[in-house]
Amino acid sequence: DIQMxxxxxxxxxxxxxxxxxxxxxxxxxxxxxxWYQQKPGKAPKLLIYKASSLESxxxxxxxxxxxxxxxTLTISSLQPDDVATYHCQQYDRYPYxxxxxxxxxxx
Amino acid sequence: xxxxxxxxxxxxxAGASVKVSCKASGYTFTDRYIHWVRQAPGQGxxxxxxxxxxxxxxxxxxxxxxxVTMTRDTSISTVYMELNxxxxxxxxxYYCARDLLGEDDAFDMWGQGTMVTVSS
Numbered sequence: 001d002i003q004m005x006x007x008x009x010x011x012x013x014x015x016x017x018x019x020x021x022x023x024x025x026x027x028x029x030x031x032x033x034x035w036y037q038q039k040p041g042k043a044p045k046l047l048i049y050k051a052s053s054l055e056s057x058x059x060x061x062x063x064x065x066x067x068x069x070x071x072t073l074t075i076s077s078l079q080p081d082d083v084a085t086y087h088c089q090q091y092d093r094y095p096y097x098x099x100x101x102x103x104x105x106x107x
Numbered sequence: 108x109x110x111x112x113x114x115x116x117x118x119x120x121a122g123a124s125v126k127v128s129c130k131a132s133g134y135t136f137t138d139r140y141i142h143w144v145r146q147a148p149g150q151g152x153x154x155x156x157x158x159x160x161x162x163x164x165x166x167x168x169x170x171x172x173x174x175v176t177m178t179r180d181t182s183i184s185t186v187y188m189e190l191n192x193x194x195x196x197x198x199x200x201y202y203c204a205r206d207l208l209g210e211d212d213a214f215d216m217w218g219q220g221t222m223v224t225v226s227s
Contacts, residue, residue, distance in 0.1 A: 034213035043220055044214075049207055089154075089214075091212060094166065095168035095170070098152040098154070101151050
């Protein structure tokens with residue numbers, strides 16, 4: 001199975017900060033990577049697919065980059081509503097696998 | 108609007124089976140794969156498998172083969188996931204999720220989740 005490793009596990013930042021979360025795959029997955037946002041008690045929400053494509057309706061402060069084994073999710077200017085856990089997922093090979101999640105908090 | 112609505116929370120004894128439903132609306136049911144993903148309390152997300160509503164074909168993670176059955180009823184736009192021989196390790200929120208572009212893609216719409224609690 002492909003292992004997905006996110007860093008950091010928790011992140012505390014101030015409103016307006018630029019925030020970056022990293023996801024590393026244990027083998028190459030081309031650009032078949034998605035990012036999800038999950039708020040407590042809620043289902044995940046798709047933010048980014050195919051590594052850098054912004055899902056419809058998602059604010060433009062969210063962006064994704066990378067290919068192969070290294071990927072990043074960037075929030076250009078952190079907003080209070082962005083407090084959540086962020087998950088990366090590879091969908092290159094079965095079984096699809098997720099990172100362990102990054103919990104983002106506001107300072 | 109597009110939505111996936113799941114059945115309610117369930118409590119089962121170890122060794123029993125659970126069947127979770129996921130009703131789709133707002134789009135052509137047979138156009139998109141439906142995946143099942145679970146999340147144990149305080150843990151990450153775990154993909155279980157998918158069903159192709161058009162044909163009923165399925166694919167599941169090796170970990171669940173022999174224990175999970177995914178079916179669909181096209182007349183009511185509903186898919187089902189049944190998990191057998193439950194243990195406490197199966198206590199989790201179970202989600203259905205729709206494939207973004209039809210098959211083998213990210214998940215653009217999720218159900219609200221179904222909490223399954225397994226007690227010994």
